[in-house]
Amino acid sequence: MNPGSDIGFEDRMATVEFRVADRPHITVDREVCRSCTTKACVHVCPAGLFVPTADGGILFNYEQCFECGTCYMVCNEAGAITWSYPEGGQGVVMRRS
């Protein structure tokens, strides 16, 4: 058995502390996403925050974000993903990393 697959993604993310800010620190321009053919953000995001929708758009969460920045780096549609840091004191808290 593949040892990485013995834990579900939800359980994997539950190992990390996230303090959820009121305001999202990621914004996605869904109109731009509709014209994007690759949607690389969906598979690269280590936290799996981006989900493609049936109508060709992107649905995203900001709550469990590692704040790594991979999403905006791979986004090839300029300006589709706007990304900043969450409000001070909020967001991911790493303890054993």
Added chain:
Amino acid sequence: MTEASPFVAAALKHVAVRARVDPLTGEESPETWGASDADLAALEWALRLGERWSMPVLAITVGPSPAETVLGTAAAAGASHLVRVEMAGDAPSRSVATALAAALAAYPGGPVVVCCGDASPDRGSGSVPAFLAHELGATGALGLVGIEPGERGVLAATRRLDRGRRERLRVTALAGAPAVLSVEAAGVRLRRAALPAVLAARDAPVEVIPGPASRSEPEARVRTVRRGPYRPRAKVLPAPAAADPRARIRALAGGRAERRTPQALALDPEQAADHLLAYLRETGYLS
């Protein structure tokens, strides 16, 4: 503000907000220390009441010196008086409430309203608010989800009841006849402290009041005798749908339903574990 001005108090508790639980032994090791969300909501309400009624806000905590970090948070957010009652961190709720009440009652001006965090799964202050109300001889309005300040000393509060109902309370409080409010972590978040206030709060003086000298407890009338393991709640299942009452009863009682005869197997531990896992998978408990 004169020294003897009546004040609004926020009673805050320094707790492990997040703990790591060893899955094998159930042992907890605290990770993040601070005030619970309910306590922070209580602080926010205290600040709003203080602003509305032009009264100073006093933040008070009970515990050893690390507990002063929650007072720092309070000072940055706008509390003007900081008090820590020196006491062991694991003191029972009753003695905490006694110490709080003594400190508050003795503080010049006297409390008009004391805001506390409600008992909450994130380690809020448990039974302290109720004990505190008793010790202060105060009105208690506990488990609130919203507060609307009115004229000085008057407020309207909302409390959540069972089955989604709400209760509106009108609370009147005076110095000398205070009210103790406990609030849930709902509706408000603590305001974001301004940067100059955060910087100033680092040097804000904390008055340390010695707690009761002895730890002798009044004899508790409720004692924990035994604590059982966690059991999931019973699930409500829909009634069997059948026109014939006998069929419904049979369905409920499991009569004539397919069932397995119990088995007694003698296996070595590994095989036994495999067998159990296979059974759980088969019956849909494990995927």
Added chain:
Amino acid sequence: MAERFDVVVVGAGPAGSAAALVAARSGLSVLLLERGPFPGAKNMFGGVVYCRILDTLVPNWWTEAPVQRWVTRRQTMVLADGQALTVDFRNQNWGSEPYNGATAYRAEFDAWLASKAEEAGATLVCSTTATGLLTSESGRVHGVRTDRPDGEVEASVVIACDGVNSFLAKEAGLYPNWSADHYTVGVKEVLALPSAAIEERCGLGGDEGMDIEILGGTGGVPGGGFFYTNRDTVAVGVVLSVAGLRDSGRRPEEIIADLKAHPAIAPLVRGGELVEFTAHTIPEAGLAGMPRTVGDGILVAGDAAHLCLAAGIWLEGVNFAIGSGAFAAETAVEAIRAGDTSARGLAGYRRRMANSFVLADHKKLRHAPHLILGERAQTRYPRLICQLAEQVFTITNPDPKLGVRRWARRAMRDSGVRLHELAKDAWTGWRSFG
């Protein structure tokens, strides 16, 4: 009215805390801003901190730094399908003073270093995100804006140690050559295991640790892997080129899962319970990805200045962060005393870095990142090395041994390596590492 400090350091990671420490010791007023609830909360790394650079800043740091294990065993491992070739170096000298490398939890290590800065007199304010720079009309930086009410802070010098995404350096226009191709993303699992099991599996004594740098094993996505030991956890992870990951269509945690399933890694992590899963981007392009580090009123240090050394057998970052942070602070002190904090007044920063390992190592290894992340070094060379080893050690009786030359030719053919490419890469490697 805005608060005022001589120096504002943004980010209480190793670079920021070192900068704040040095500036505060020189008697300047220093504000150290951290957006996490405590220093280290947002930080993650590939496991080993090399603290020689701390000797001058915090003498006898090893007596107080929160270390997990002292690395006494270093492995470089080349992985191919079902095969692994490892260079295993053990050095007991690294297990005693003055030590070489240590594993640590960043939440503990960074908080400790920040506390040293506070002891030196710096003012640490957590839970505060710097959202932008205060800039005069001429473009001169004279402070930062934070996300707190009344959150503007004036400063003679701003030292941006705001990490790999450095929004401040970008805002100051110091990243004209920014490209996603300069970054990798590190994804890591921390697995709990009893310390006795860790010591037995890795052949370690009480406080000794092991660190493995892995080439190959990332499923063809350019990057590498790592494994290291903490006291009662082990960490296993992969570092993946952002562009490579984008083009691969694969999920990061799947790539870790494959690495963990490799027969060379599986016995090390077996039975470990996941206690933390994290990710972070890494500036890995070396000199090519570096921004301008000096502007009018602003210096950039640490990850924000792209100071991470990812050269195959060397993976370092914290030491570069501490070094650059300290140099930035020395420069700021000098400039403030001289009364010139323009880019010209701060130019000494670049010179200080160039005269030390901070820039010298990057100059020396400037071709290494490209070489290491290239397709040949990623897939064909690991295959070549492992196939060569397989042929050498497979006894083919009754056929006689072919000899190294024919084995090599066969391995090259099977792994698709061309001689002229190998020669070219060997030359690049020699120039870089030699």
